[in-house]
Amino acid sequence: MTTLAHLLQQNFAEFPERPAVHLQYNRQPDVTVTYRTLMQGAAGYARALDAAGVPPGEVVVLILQHGEALVYAFFGAILHGAIPSIMPFLTEKLTPDKYRQDLAALIEVTRPAAIVTYPDFVPEVRAAVRSGGPVRAVLVSADIPPVTGPDLGALPGLRRSPDDVVLLQHSSGTTGLQKGVALSHRAVLNQLDCYARALRLTLDDVIVSWLPLYHDMGLIAGFVMPIMNRAPLVLMSPFDWVRAPGRLMQAVSRYRGTLSWLPNFAYNFCAQKTRDRDLEGVDLSSWRAVVNCSEPMHWKSHQMFLERFEKYGLRPAALATCYAMAENVFAVTQGGIDAPVVVDEVDQRAMLVDRIARPISPPLSGPSTALRSAQDAPTGEGQGGGLKLLSAGRPLPNVRVRVLDDQRRDLPERHLGEIALHSDCMLTGYYNRDDATAKAFHEGWYLTGDLGYVADGEVYVTGRKKDLIIVGGKNVYPQDLEQLASDVTGVHAGRVVAFGVFDEEAGTEEVVVVAEAEAEDTAEHQRLADEIRQRVTRGSDVALRHVHVVGPRWLLKTSSGKIARGANREKYLEERER
Amino acid sequence: MSSEITQILAEYIAAKILKQPNRKVAETEPLISGGLIDSFHLVDLAMFVEDRFGVRIDDSELNANTFDTLAQLAELIRQRQA
Numbered sequence A: 001m002t003t004l005a006h007l008l009q010q011n012f013a014e015f016p017e018r019p020a021v022h023l024q025y026n027r028q029p030d031v032t033v034t035y036r037t038l039m040q041g042a043a044g045y046a047r048a049l050d051a052a053g054v055p056p057g058e059v060v061v062l063i064l065q066h067g068e069a070l071v072y073a074f075f076g077a078i079l080h081g082a083i084p085s086i087m088p089f090l091t092e093k094l095t096p097d098k099y100r101q102d103l104a105a106l107i108e109v110t111r112p113a114a115i116v117t118y119p120d121f122v123p124e125v126r127a128a129v130r131s132g133g134p135v136r137a138v139l140v141s142a143d144i145p146p147v148t149g150p151d152l153g154a155l156p157g158l159r160r161s162p163d164d165v166v167l168l169q170h171s172s173g174t175t176g177l178q179k180g181v182a183l184s185h186r187a188v189l190n191q192l193d194c195y196a197r198a199l200r201l202t203l204d205d206v207i208v209s210w211l212p213l214y215h216d217m218g219l220i221a222g223f224v225m226p227i228m229n230r231a232p233l234v235l236m237s238p239f240d241w242v243r244a245p246g247r248l249m250q251a252v253s254r255y256r257g258t259l260s261w262l263p264n265f266a267y268n269f270c271a272q273k274t275r276d277r278d279l280e281g282v283d284l285s286s287w288r289a290v291v292n293c294s295e296p297m298h299w300k301s302h303q304m305f306l307e308r309f310e311k312y313g314l315r316p317a318a319l320a321t322c323y324a325m326a327e328n329v330f331a332v333t334q335g336g337i338d339a340p341v342v343v344d345e346v347d348q349r350a351m352l353v354d355r356i357a358r359p360i361s362p363p364l365s366g367p368s369t370a371l372r373s374a375q376d377a378p379t380g381e382g383q384g385g386g387l388k389l390l391s392a393g394r395p396l397p398n399v400r401v402r403v404l405d406d407q408r409r410d411l412p413e414r415h416l417g418e419i420a421l422h423s424d425c426m427l428t429g430y431y432n433r434d435d436a437t438a439k440a441f442h443e444g445w446y447l448t449g450d451l452g453y454v455a456d457g458e459v460y461v462t463g464r465k466k467d468l469i470i471v472g473g474k475n476v477y478p479q480d481l482e483q484l485a486s487d488v489t490g491v492h493a494g495r496v497v498a499f500g501v502f503d504e505e506a507g508t509e510e511v512v513v514v515a516e517a518e519a520e521d522t523a524e525h526q527r528l529a530d531e532i533r534q535r536v537t538r539g540s541d542v543a544l545r546h547v548h549v550v551g552p553r554w555l556l557k558t559s560s561g562k563i564a565r566g567a568n569r570e571k572y573l574e575e576r577e578r
Numbered sequence B: 001m002s003s004e005i006t007q008i009l010a011e012y013i014a015a016k017i018l019k020q021p022n023r024k025v026a027e028t029e030p031l032i033s034g035g036l037i038d039s040f041h042l043v044d045l046a047m048f049v050e051d052r053f054g055v056r057i058d059d060s061e062l063n064a065n066t067f068d069t070l071a072q073l074a075e076l077i078r079q080r081q082a
Helices: A004-014 A035-051 A068-080 A096-110 A119-128 A173-177 A185-199 A216-228 A238-243 A246-255 A264-273 A299-312 A348-354 A367-376 A434-440 A478-486 A522-540 A565-577 B002-017 B039-053 B070-081
Strands: A019-025 A028-034 A059-063 A083-086 A114-117 A137-140 A165-169 A181-184 A207-209 A233-235 A259-262 A289-292 A319-324 A331-335 A343-347 A386-390 A399-404 A417-423 A445-455 A458-464 A469-471 A474-476 A491-503 A508-517 A546-550
Touching (some): A004 A035, A004 A068, A004 A185, A004 A216, A019 A035, A019 A246, A028 A035, A028 A068, A035 A137, A059 A096, A096 A173, A114 A119, A119 A137, A165 A185, A173 A478, A181 A185, A185 A216, A185 A331, A207 A216, A207 A246, A216 A233, A216 A259, A216 A319, A246 A264, A246 A299, A264 A508, A299 A319, A299 A386, A331 A399, A331 A458, A343 A348, A348 A386, A399 A445, A469 A491, A469 A508, A478 A491, A522 A546, B002 B039, B002 B070
Parallel strands (some): A019 A233, A059 A083, A059 A114, A083 A165, A259 A289, A508 A546
Antiparallel strands (some): A019 A028, A165 A181, A319 A331, A343 A386, A399 A417, A491 A508
């Protein structure tokens, strides 16, 4: 068993001139980072951390955007034996105050020894760092030169054990930032080994990604795996992609990209918002897998994507699926690689009422049959009581999946329950959060909080047990949004509920906030709605689609007096229908 | 002229982006920094402007530094139409 530091060193020793990453920038030429430049850049950060007195085994928070500094700082922390954790950068709509609070929340639990950021951002970081606290050094990316001919044997990262924690992954918001998923070298390498095999990954693959690195899909599938497994990575900024989604297709065409990962909404987004002129001359025939992952997958999204890009060479067989979570490093299942994604058409009523996925026709397979025959149905999903579900594929060889009822007993095939898993790539724990770690496991099995079923060895994910909203692949904790909306003067304190509602056009959930006003006054309600929208967006970086301000006593409570998110969501949807 | 442009933009934003057709969008209301238009909808706005007014906004211009209010966006459109 080895470590990520050893693997990086080995890649450098054997393939120094091989491109590791092609970094794309807006209106600037691409920058190619070879294993030699990666090693030299990273060694510079390792040396700087050492000079700053940061001991191996401590956490280093990286507040950096897309670019070379982030690549070098991440692997530099690993070469030093420290534990990198990438924090999202401040965006133009998030208030600096709120960002500072989030950073303080992260520091309080994670207790990093150092923070690395840009010169311009140092004052912001200093404002969140308490003197006498854990942070001993704030390193400035601009001051860290590469080390040429690094003394590799002396790097402390090469003396770590496979069971030491190698990196932390956080989800967003105050709640997410206080729950860092700690992963060991062993867990990450087991995942990479099994996932690469499931993908049939070879040295001829080229991964193209716009995903942010503070998210598990971007960090593992779109960064660590390609670099460790020597498959060149083409990486662009999520901020550039969201303003011009055609960049993804252009990059695939230019670099002959073979693999990409997208959250479900991105299939809709690319299909709807890419102009023809941005696709002139684009050839997508090299794409062998476009993997849908990290939010509920929709058959219609795949269909929309295929219809838009088939004439540019996209092969129907390229559409793939995956079920993943940071707690398992990344992938739990993979579908659509050796055979097309299985589409299971089930009885909608039986799903809702009996919680059984009863097939109404034999599972379709093959994109030509699956997607095409489904196209014949005028509305696809929901037609004639049938619901078309995309399989997330089969578990990776090192992962075992169970489906449990509320008493945590095993359920038979096709029965809906909570998905639990066991693997050799599980998290070490939530960092400095033994309480949360203990709660997440039952007799050694990780309780995912996701609902689903298994049929013929294929895993289907149908919903969630816990209150979590997933917007564009990003996990959003409703309590964070409710707290922000509650702070608005005129809103009845504590009488706010946040939940997600699936939007078919966007292919993802839209966030709804229902808030009780202290008064019945339409003009006042409009004012409150505006203020809640502003407060929540600027405090969480989550854009609210609907803000519904209601009069006193609208919200339903549970018998214990808690605001019931599910019941209020139903009530809201019923009112909207009318 | 400019007020006609702002009117068209305001109606589009209220109906298609905010999905609240009755919502008034003031000329000086911060759209991007105020969280009214999130990054996922910037490209929609750019496509609408191009189709409706025949002027191009480069994707690198889709940020609060280039325009953050209806008045600023209308001015940008007017200049490019000239």
